[in-house]
Amino acid sequence: MIPTVYEDKDDRGRMRYTLSETEHGQAWGACAEAEGLFGEPQRGTYELFGWVPQAEVSGWVGNRVWLVPDDDPLEPWLLQDAETLGQVLGTDGLVLTGLDDYEGSPEGHRGRVRVHDGRRWLGSCREFTRIMSPEQIPAPIVLRGLAPSDQLRAALAKGTRRALDLEGAALELRDGHGELLTDRLLWTTIRAWRPYSFEADLIDLELDGARFTPVPEYARSIWERWLAGPPAAVNTWAGLDTRCRGAWHDLVRERGCRRSHRDRPAGHAYELDGRYITDEPALYLALGEAVNGPGGYFGGCLAALDDCLRGTFGYAAPATLLWRDAATARDHLSHALTPDGQPYNLFTTVLETLAEGGMDVTLA
Structure with a gap:
């Protein structure tokens, strides 16, 4: 069985996970611990x-x-x-x-x-x-200490195959501040349930994980960091390698696209710390933090960056951006390849996209 995301006693009382049905958004229940979220996806x-x-x-x-x-x-x-x-x-x-x-x-x-x-x-x-790789035996998803809704209690009491088929469900994850961080879709059925060891009114609910793609193990520490709460300072990701920076940005994007942003007035002056832009994930992490502060989102590819420049993501044109240590990004991002292998300059293309979006960039 894959270990729980949180094993600290201080985290047991927090209902970090909510299991909901997707059609109407009604909650099946909420709990503090979940097993089976992490593993190795079928490759x-x-x-x-x-x-x-x-x-x-x-x-x-x-x-x-x-x-x-x-x-x-x-x-x-x-x-x-x-x-x-x-x-x-x-x-x-x-x-x-x-x-x-x-x-x-x-x-x-x-x-x-x-x-x-x-x-x-x-x-x-x-x-x-x-x-053809051998089929992996999927781990179940186990929600420990789940407080079931009346709807779920009725389904468990009925116990038929149809009643235990949750069909489309979502597992919502909230951070230590109670803010929705991300969710994962589940097309699943209830495999088993039993009383929770520490509290009589709660249950351990076991779900079939056959159609669930687990979060890769290498991302576990990233998720644990974010589940504690969003970063308080910029560049918290700077010491990560490219793979883990990508996992960090996945959570930045999912959180950022759910939040409502108040656009700053036109004419705002932004400042970007470019010391750690040695790969593409770092580029968008630094841009997001320049515009929206620690853990902020402002695109993850050229098309998404263009969308963010059009408003509702904390930015209103025109504005200025002071890009410090721009030479680092120029050195690492000037030689890129399109999917079909055509060379292009990502650094220059980003500058052009920013300029077209009303961002006057000064390189320092």
Whole structure:
């Protein structure tokens, strides 16, 4: 069983988790502890035959790794959170795993494929095959000490298969200040329930986790930090690697897109601390904090940044931005690749997007 997110006694009395039905938003119940949220999602596995490296590839490869068919009308496809298992012993093949995008890879493709991580070409292969990984046994989701609603009590009392099928449900997570941080959709049924060990009116509710994608284990510490409450200072994320910065930004985005923002009056002067912008997640984390303070959101890609510049995300045009230590971002973001592998300058493109949105940027 996966350990609980919080095991501190001080956290037991806080109803951090609310299980709700999605159609009308009514709560099934609330609890302080949950198990089964973290694990290893089912990943796609690919063997790339005839691997010719252009860069060193080991361990974690990137948040977004693109496989680009060579001389083929097919579009590139994406592996998210990609890792390599190394070269296949005695062969010239490389094994990559990752979360397939919603379309997945093309079936039956037998041509050369080039691979890049959005910054550099990693290499190429003459062809690939998708390896069918063994099905993982999904861990159940267990809500400890759940205070059930009357509706849930009635469903448990009835006990039929239909009554125990929650269909579309959402597990809402609140931080230590009671603010909604994020939620996770569940298409699930009730597997079991039993009295809670510490309080007679509460129960432990076990849900089927077969159709739930767990939060990756590497993100556990990020979630624990945010569940304690939003950061009080900027750059709390600065010591994280690119993978964990991406997980940090996922929570920033989910929280930021739920909150209502009061746009500052036009003419406001913003200041961006650019010392730690060594990758793309850091770029958007620093921009978000420049506009909306610690833990603030202001886009996570060029399209989202453009949306934020149009208002309702704490900003009103025109305004000024003093970008300190801009050379760091220029050094790390000037050489980027589009999904199909075309080179572009992300640093310059961001400056152009800001200017088009009415942000007058001064580089320092």
